[in-house]
Amino acid sequence: MELLERGYELQLLAAALKEACAHAGRIALVNGEAGIGKTSLVDRFIATSGQAMRILKGHCDALFTPSPLGPLHDIARQTGGRLLAQLQDEAPRTAVFSTVLDLLDEPSRPTLLVIEDIHWADEATLDLIRFLSRRIAQTKVLLILTYRDDEVGARHPLRVLLGDLATSGATLRIEPPRLTIDAVRSLIAGRPFDPEALYRQTRGNPFFITEILSWAERGLPKTVRDAVLARAAKLTPAGRYVLEAAAVIGSRMDHIAVERVLGGAAEGLAECIRAGLLEATQGGISFRHELVREAVLTDLEPGRRRELHRSALDGLRTSGAGRIDLAQLAQFAEGAGDGDAVLEFGPAAARAAVAAGAHRAAAAQYLRVLGFAGDRPPAERAQLLEAYAEECAIIDDLAEASRARQEAIELWRQAGDRLKEGENLAALAWPLVRSGRNAAAEEASRRAIEVLEALPPTRQLAAAYRIQAHLRMLHRDREPAVRWGRKAIALATRLGDEATIAAAENVVGSAMLAFGDERGRPHLDRSLALARRAGLDSLVGLAHSNLGSCYGEQYQFAEAERHLADGIAYTAERDLDHANHYMRSWLALTRFYQGRWDEAGDIAVSLVERPHVGAVSRIMALIALGRVRTRRGDPGAAAVLDEALEQVLQTDTLQRLAPARAARAEAAWLAGEPDRAMAEATAVYDLAIRHRHPWHAGEFSFWRWRAGDTIAAPGWAAPPFVLQIRGDWHRAAEAWHRLGCPYEQARALADGDQPAQLAALEIFDRLGAAPAAAMLRQRMRGEGVRRIPRGPRASTRRNPLGLTRREVEILGCLAEGLSNGRIGDRLHVSSKTVDHHVSSVLAKLGAATRGEAVRIAHEQNLMAKNGEGPTAKWGSPPDVRERRGA
Known part of the structure; x- marks a missing residue:
């Protein structure tokens, strides 16, 4: 059938190919509903533009549990050589991915790589796409990815990858629209169909139109499914068997499957191809469209389906x-x-998925197996539960990981195996603490040590000591954490367990460094060296993460930034998302304290809007975002900080409680509510004092002092806070300047004489700290100061209504009439991040709609002209000030 109304989409692909040929690789996301013609578009592009390219194609299949790296196996069969050998030998995933990159980046000619139906992709395939996307800009590769956007919900695994790709300048989106009524008339071409009725029924979906036009009888069937099944009903029994067997096997069947399952049914196969239900491919046969297969499957009776599954098996x-x-x-x-076959193939499939890095697929396989393992011996079921729990923990399904561990513990107890019982109790503590259930984690860890200490010394006991040390470190119990960590190191050294030594060294170093004790640094350096030598990538990521966050907690932001940058690059290279997310949340906090609020907000929003971010990473991102909004006076700060506190209260640890309560104390103070600021500051004060944490104790002492409390800050608290409380604002400001914290420097200067206050105003205005600037101006007026600057100096007049630099960019895009998606493409941020900025722009302008915001911007001369910024003076006309609540 003719391909209509796809000229624009073909032009976009041609332009992307041209850029790829110039060694600027691109990614094309071709998405739309089932039947919209994604594959037809790609096939036409290949037919018209692919003569000079090397073309490689892979498919994702619609299996309940996808085959790991299925598209890569398709590609390997096309290329052979080292890639095929590595896949057959189950080589490490990093080596396989590197081989793929080498294979694609052929200098002599560009490569077109097509991966179809990535909404069915397994986790390892999504990781492969992520790996390629981070490197494609320096290659001569055009990567085309097709998927059904109506199957990608908020929690779909593909959603995270799409968010990552949205921030890449190498990515373009292509969404083929439905056909118009004119196209439908053209396709009918004189046949006895009513174009208006056909258009209404199909709503312009090309596949639906094609199926109904293939209907041999006059009149319209009630559904497309009816059209497909009516054609299938005309098949002979041999043809019907082939069609049904093919539907059970999958969208595609290679030659081996055709031979082994269909046997001598060549006549039935030919009949299905003649009927347009199946089509011959280079590798075997496939359904002409997945919707045909779905229609056949839904028509199968349960008994018939079981028979066909048995035949295929x-x-x-x-x-x-x-x-x-x-x-x-x-x-x-x-x-x-x-059941016997499930128990035979399921665990093997799960292990193969783990080897490929497809941990979601592995968890699904183990869950399938457990459904058939009810009558197996307790030890066998416990081993399956252990493996399932491990995979669930990796994919952050922490509730299921905890449940499986608890069930395994009970089975090992029934089997009388105390060593395995203790091992699983210690392992249970980890998903519990990561999900914020710290009290339950403490109980599991304590019971593990009790059980294992009653046995001869083992590696399991050393690991249990390390877990207990980690719990103590998270609670900021410095001395107990160091003591338990050294105990783990001593036993692990005796037993030659380098992995536990490396993990325990990490804990000891973190416990010390989090309190500013640099003697912890050699422990972390040793942990990092051991982990690198042993190839323990996740532990390397944890070492970078702890170095960055510990220095950040001690306000050493330049050092924190260095370790966070190294760690983010390392974990991105290896797709260690859990550590990567946590370091990015701390990078957002680091940027916040450095006064780089646009960057801090964008990083934090990108994490908060992701569906699969661990609790601790989300908490720190929420705190960073809440503090940015608070200091700017942006809308939405209270809601963000409320969510952060709700999650923090479940952890009951100083490490999380202190940042959340401090952020809320500042928000209350800037809102003019000293009583609430006092309540927030005292909520965790005693805990910070008991742990002798200098920075947390110092900040809470500061906010209590601000709120009118006469309590003296402990002498061991962080010096900048202590100096300001004691009235030495000058030295406090110098200390904050040395730490690279401009807002805190201005806050100290605001307590000084008139020149210091003017300097503070300049910093507040430069940062866009409207609430603090307004409070200081009011105080200066009350003190009789004259000639108080009314607003930002000339260097900051680009944002006369309090807009940030990014918000001015957003406003310009609104004036161009761009959608959130197109704004995101231009600024390399996600649509949700754009939505946050648009909401802030509307609130600051007092506008109800995007159009009204643009009108106000033109009235106030906010729009850039000829490459220059806006020239309006600071201030708003009365109507704007009234709408803003000024």
Whole structure:
């Protein structure tokens, strides 16, 4: 059928290919509903523009549990060589991915890589795409990814990847629209169909139109499914068997599957191809469209479906050639109700998924197996539960990880295996503490040590000591954390357990460095060296994470920034998202204290809006975002800080409680509510004093003093806070300047003489700290100071209504009529980040709509002209001030 109304989309692909040929690789996201013509568009592009390219194609299949790296196996069969050998040998994923990059980046000619239906992709395939996306800009590769956007919900695994790709300048989105009524008339071409009725029924979906136009009888079927099944009903029994068997196996069948499952049904296969239900491909056969397969599957009776699954299982399990798809065999076994086969293929499929880094697929395989393992011995079921819990912890399904561990513990107890019981109790503490259930984690850790200490010394006991040390460190119990960590190191050294030594050295160093004790640094350096030598990537990431966050907690932001930058690069290279997210949350806090509020806000928003971010990373990002909004006077600060406190209260640790309460104390003070500021500052004060944490104790003492309390700050508290409380604002300001904290420097100067206050105003205005600047101006007027600057100096008049630099950019995009998606593409941020900025712009301008915001901007001369910034003087006309509540 003719491809209509796709000229614009083909032009976009051609332009992307031209850039790729110039060694500026691109990614094209081709998305839309099922049947919109994504594959047809790509095929036409290849047919018209692909002569000079090397073309590689891979497909993701619609399996309940996808096969790990399925598209990569397709590509390897096309290229052969080292990639195929690595996949067959189950080589490490990092080596496989590097080989793919080398294979694609061929200097002599560009490569077009197409991966179809990534909404069905397994986790390892998504990681491969992420790996390539971070490196594609320096290659001659055009990567086309197709997916159904109507199947990608908020918690779909693909959603995170799409968010990452949205921030890349190498990415473009192509969304083929539905056909117009004119296109429908053209496709009918004189056949006895009513174009208006056909258009209404199909709503312009090309596949639906095609199916109905293929209907042999006059009149419109009620549904597209009816059209497909009516055509299938005309098949002979042999053809019907082939069609149904193919539907059970999947969207595509290679030659081996055709031979082993369909046997001698060549006539039935040919009939299905003639009927336009199946089509021959280079590798075997496939459904002309996945919607055809779905229609056939939904029409199968349960008994018939079980028979077909049994046939597929029996045919493929005896295949002596080609790659055995363990995930597919496990699915056939489950569909056939064959528990023994599920227990045979399911664990093997899970292990293969782990080797490929497809941890979600591995967890799904173990869950499938556990459904058939009810009558197995307790020890066997416990081992399966352990493996399942490990995978759930990796993918941040912490509730399920905890449940599986608890069930395994009970089974090991029934089996009388105290060593395994203790090992799993210690392991249980980790998902519990990561999900904020610290009290339950403490209980599990204590019980683990009790059980394991009653046995001879083991590696399990050393690991349990390390877990207890980690819990103590998270609570900022410095001395107990160091004591338990050294105990773990001593036992692990005796037993030659380098992994536990490295982990325990990390804990000891972090426990010391978090309190400013530089003697902790050699421990962290040793942990880092041991982890690198042993190839423990996650522990390397943790070392960078703890170095960055500990220095950040001690206000050594230049040092924190260095370690965070190294760690973020390291974990991004290896897709260690948990550590990467946490370091990015601390980078947001670092940027916040450095006065780089635009960057801090963008980093924090990008984390907060992601669906799969661990609790601790989300908490710190919320705090960073809340503090930025508070200091700017932006809307939404209270809601963000409320959410942060709600999550923090579940952890009950100083490490999380202190930043949240300090942020809320500042927000209350700037809102003119000293009583609430006092309540927030005293809520965790005693805990900070008991732990002798200099910076937390210093900040809470400061806010209590600000709120009118006469309590003296302890002498060991952080000097900048102590100096300001004692009235030595000059030395306090110098200390904050040395630390690189301009807002805190201005806050100290504001307590000084008139020249100091004027200097503070200049800093506040430069930062956009409207609430603090307004409070200081009011105080200066009350003190009789004359000639108080009314607003930002000439260097900051670009934002006369309090807009940040990024908000001025957003306002310019609104004036161009750009959607949030197109603004995000231009500024390399996500649509949700744009939405946050737009809301802030509307609030600051007092505008109800985007159009009104643009009108006010033109009235106030906010728009840049000829590359220059706006020239309006500081201040708003009365109507604008009234709308803003001034």
